[in-house]
Amino acid sequence: MSSRDDILAAIRNNRPKLDRPLPDVPAFDAGAPSSLVAMFKASLTRMGGLFLDPPESGDPVQPVLEKIASAKIVCSTVPEVSGNRVIGSVRSPAALADVDFAIVRATFAVAETGSVLLDDVHLGLNAVAYLAQHLIVLLDPADILLNLHHAYRRPEFRERHYAVFHTGPSATADIEGVLIHGAQGVRSLSVLPLPRTVTSARQS
Amino acid sequence: MSSEPIPPKGISTPETAQVRASEDGEVIYRHGQRLDHAEAASKPLRSAPEKQPRGARIRGNRPIDQAEAAARFIAAPEHEEMHDARLWDLRHKRDREMQVIPEWETLRALASAIKEHTLTHLDEYLEQFEAHAQGNGVHVHWARDAAEHNRIVHGILRDHGARSLIKSKSMLTEECGMRHYMASVGIEVIETDLGERIQQLDNEDPSHVVVPAVHKLRTDVAEVFAKTIGTDPDNSDVHYLAESQREATRPLILDADAGMTGCNFAVADTGTVTVCTNEGNADLSANVPKLHIASIGIEKIIPRLEHLAVFVRLLSRSALGSPITQYTSHFRGPREGGEMHFVLVDNGRSARLGMEEFWTSLKCIRCGACMNTCPVYRRSGGLSYGATYSGPIGIIIDPTFNARKYSNLPFASTLNGSCTNVCPVKINIHEQIYAWRRELVKQHEVPFVKKVAMKAAGEVLSRPAVYRAAVATANAAIDHLPRFVIYNGLNAWGKHREVPNPPDQSFHSWYQQNRGEKP
Numbered sequence: 001m002s003s004r005d006d007i008l009a010a011i012r013n014n015r016p017k018l019d020r021p022l023p024d025v026p027a028f029d030a031g032a033p034s035s036l037v038a039m040f041k042a043s044l045t046r047m048g049g050l051f052l053d054p055p056e057s058g059d060p061v062q063p064v065l066e067k068i069a070s071a072k073i074v075c076s077t078v079p080e081v082s083g084n085r086v087i088g089s090v091r092s093p094a095a096l097a098d099v100d101f102a103i104v105r106a107t108f109a110v111a112e113t114g115s116v117l118l119d120d121v122h123l124g125l126n127a128v129a130y131l132a133q134h135l136i137v138l139l140d141p142a143d144i145l146l147n148l149h150h151a152y153r154r155p156e157f158r159e160r161h162y163a164v165f166h167t168g169p170s171a172t173a174d175i176e177g178v179l180i181h182g183a184q185g186v187r188s189l190s191v192l193p194l195p196r197t198v199t200s201a202r203q204s
Numbered sequence: 205m206s207s208e209p210i211p212p213k214g215i216s217t218p219e220t221a222q223v224r225a226s227e228d229g230e231v232i233y234r235h236g237q238r239l240d241h242a243e244a245a246s247k248p249l250r251s252a253p254e255k256q257p258r259g260a261r262i263r264g265n266r267p268i269d270q271a272e273a274a275a276r277f278i279a280a281p282e283h284e285e286m287h288d289a290r291l292w293d294l295r296h297k298r299d300r301e302m303q304v305i306p307e308w309e310t311l312r313a314l315a316s317a318i319k320e321h322t323l324t325h326l327d328e329y330l331e332q333f334e335a336h337a338q339g340n341g342v343h344v345h346w347a348r349d350a351a352e353h354n355r356i357v358h359g360i361l362r363d364h365g366a367r368s369l370i371k372s373k374s375m376l377t378e379e380c381g382m383r384h385y386m387a388s389v390g391i392e393v394i395e396t397d398l399g400e401r402i403q404q405l406d407n408e409d410p411s412h413v414v415v416p417a418v419h420k421l422r423t424d425v426a427e428v429f430a431k432t433i434g435t436d437p438d439n440s441d442v443h444y445l446a447e448s449q450r451e452a453t454r455p456l457i458l459d460a461d462a463g464m465t466g467c468n469f470a471v472a473d474t475g476t477v478t479v480c481t482n483e484g485n486a487d488l489s490a491n492v493p494k495l496h497i498a499s500i501g502i503e504k505i506i507p508r509l510e511h512l513a514v515f516v517r518l519l520s521r522s523a524l525g526s527p528i529t530q531y532t533s534h535f536r537g538p539r540e541g542g543e544m545h546f547v548l549v550d551n552g553r554s555a556r557l558g559m560e561e562f563w564t565s566l567k568c569i570r571c572g573a574c575m576n577t578c579p580v581y582r583r584s585g586g587l588s589y590g591a592t593y594s595g596p597i598g599i600i601i602d603p604t605f606n607a608r609k610y611s612n613l614p615f616a617s618t619l620n621g622s623c624t625n626v627c628p629v630k631i632n633i634h635e636q637i638y639a640w641r642r643e644l645v646k647q648h649e650v651p652f653v654k655k656v657a658m659k660a661a662g663e664v665l666s667r668p669a670v671y672r673a674a675v676a677t678a679n680a681a682i683d684h685l686p687r688f689v690i691y692n693g694l695n696a697w698g699k700h701r702e703v704p705n706p707p708d709q710s711f712h713s714w715y716q717q718n719r720g721e722k723p
Contacts, residue, residue, distance in 0.1 A: 002346070003348045003352060006348055007330075007348060007554055008331070010555065011326050011327045011502075011554045011557060013558070014554055014557040015323070015324055015325075015327070015557050015558075016323070016324050016558075017324075018324055020321040020324045021317075021321060022317075023314055023317045023318065025314060025510045025513065025514055043527065045234050045235065045237075046234075046237075046239070046241060046527070047528075047530065048234070048241055048530075093491060093492045094458040097454070097458055112527070113527045115532070125491075126490075126491040127487075127488070127491040127492050130484050130487050130488045130491065130492075131488070131492070147513075147517075148513040148528075151513070152509040152510055152513045153510070157474065157509050158474055160534075160536065161535075161537035161538065162491075162534070163533075164532065165528065165531065165533075166530070167528050167531070167532075170483050170484040171242040171244075171482050171530050172242065172243065172397075172398045172482060172483050173242055173243035173244040174243060174398040174399035174416070174417055174418075175402075175417070175420075175422055175445060175446065176245075176249055176251065176286065176421065176422050177244055177249055177293065178230050178231075178422075178442040179231070179232050179239055179240065180443060182447075183398055183450065183484070184398075184454075184457075184483045184485045185483060185484030185487070185531075186484070
């Protein structure tokens with residue numbers, strides 16, 4: 001017998017013959033706050049992420065431009081901000097190792113945890129979200145969901161080959177509980193609320 | 205601290221300066237709040253240098269002497285106090301998270317029910333998972349045991365001419381002894397989780413399922429890094445150590461031929477492997493090399509995405525008191541030009557499924573909450589168990605691998621039940637610990653002294669009147685007996701602890717006196 005058949009046979013032979021029905025999972029969405037943006041911002045901040053307040057007037061991406069002003073290499077996968085490293089021209093992920101800032105669009109976000117969902121379609125090359133020193137994420141405030149129960153109903157989890165929640169930057173406290181940002185991945189994660197333009201909506 | 209923390213390399217941004225400015229140079233503040241997400245401590249903890257106590261002595265198949273190794277850990281007060289404070293702080297953070305979620309107990313009940321349903325239908329869900337993964341373009345392999353797992357992984361690497369493998373933390377690959385095997389066949393394995401990398405460089409097993417180097421002090425890490433990656437042996441600044449490791453590991457990540465991750469939850473309905481990390485190292489391992497291999501214990505299966513929400517909400521809150529891990533990654537299929545392999549591993553799990561008293565231990569999601577709360581674990585360190593899994597969950601799993609070698613472990617417990625109370629999937633851990641003691645006595649794996657004590661305890665505990673008489677006597681005895689009677693060699697628990705002062709009166713006798721006559 002193959003290992004597969006052996007294992008399945010052993011399970012059939014040994015599994016407890018008990019009636020254990022599969023429960024329904026509620027959405028736990030009673031008492032949702034009036035502003036999901038405020039809830040998202042508070043959760044993200046707690047997790048070490050930076051929420052960029054949109055300017056009251058003028059260029060809506062100004063906070064991003066300020067951040068990348070002194071950067072040498074910027075890899076942008078969004079139409080709203082231009083960089084100097086085109087993701088489509090990068091042949092292998094390792095060639096992204098010198099990127100200072102990556103700028104990407106979040107598919108959606110989760111207020112409960114302060115998470116943004118990034119996927120392979122928006123990233124171009126998945127590794128850019130980890131090899132860059134810093135990551136900036138554009139998020140349409142209309143794309144914020146209350147909690148993970150709502151999040152896992154989204155079609156991306158059935159359609160994309162890769163989808164990931166980022167909640168703050170890469171972090172560790174493996175040595176004596178001392179918090180470090182930038183363990184192996186990005187040293188900072190900033191989120192700018194910015195509605196999708198027609199172009200960026202089409203891209204997704 | 206011997207030097208200033210080195211500034212992060214790369215771009216200097218305003219927030220780098222802003223966030224480090226505080227009265228405590230090691231802490232990151234935002235809007236006046238101390239950040240304590242991920243594994244971070246919620247309060248300052250400091251240690252003084254001290255030689256690191258090592259773990260249990262492994263002597264073939266002979267029973268591990270956990271108490272002996274624990275004694276050496278306790279004899280190193282800097283290590284013991286840091287370990288105890290650090291893990292108790294994680295437990296405290298877990299409570300804080302639990303208290304702000306009104307549906308917490310509902311989530312635990314759901315998690316337990318979903319796992320019990322899945323385990324009682326495991327064959328069906330595994331077949332579903334396999335079919336969906338294959339439909340997504342993933343190669344699926346099955347391994348009966350650790351040796352077969354290692355051979356399969358080696359085979360995949362050989363087929364691709366891969367000589368180096370970067371990986372994220374996986375208790376399953378620890379269980380399989382994969383690093384040792386790969387060394388013997390000339391494959392270089394590089395752990396990318398900071399704690400796991402420290403342990404690899406020190407040639408020591410992880411001591412905790414979530415924080416593998418939690419038993420080490422910063423000075424221990426400085427010593428390991430000085431010897432292996434060339435850091436300054438006199439600099440034990442934590443930021444310096446972590447940054448040095450990042451700089452040393454990054455080139456290895458970029459050059460690796462293949463990447464490997466474990467799996468926290470495998471979704472049958474979509475063929476998705478979910479991995480939770482704080483460092484983003486699983487995403488680097490899976491997304492930088494072209495080849496991604498994920499090792500999956502067969503008990504990691506859950507039916508659908510809606511169930512994933514329950515477990516993701518519970519996992520990091522239970523483990524670290526953090527609402528979620530920094531990264532929750534969903535791998536459903538290979539990326540363009542890449543290749544993905546899933547290895548489904550049994551290694552004793554299907555046999556455990558048939559153990560009437562112990563099968564629910566397969567519900568475990570490896571959060572480590574039971575370890576963080578356990579007074580024995582916190583005081584003795586994970587390496588004292590001499591096994592892949594330590595702490596309360598370890599002592600009910602390890603004997604299924606080797607009843608003789610791990611026969612002492614179920615006695616490393618006070619049966620206080622705290623492990624059961626914090627378990628997010630409601631495993632009756634302390635009852636299983638007690639059941640293992642009975643089982644091991646039956647299998648003649650328990651030493652004579654413990655057997656006599658157990659027999660006496662069993663008789664006393666089964667008869668309430670005798671128990672009450674015994675408690676009265678014992679309390680009186682603790683008050684009046686000379687120390688050598690309590691702290692003698694037969695009572696392993698008295699060796700390193702003071703017996704607490706007994707109450708003047710037991711609850712039962714107080715109740716009889718004050719409430720006894722009332723209805």
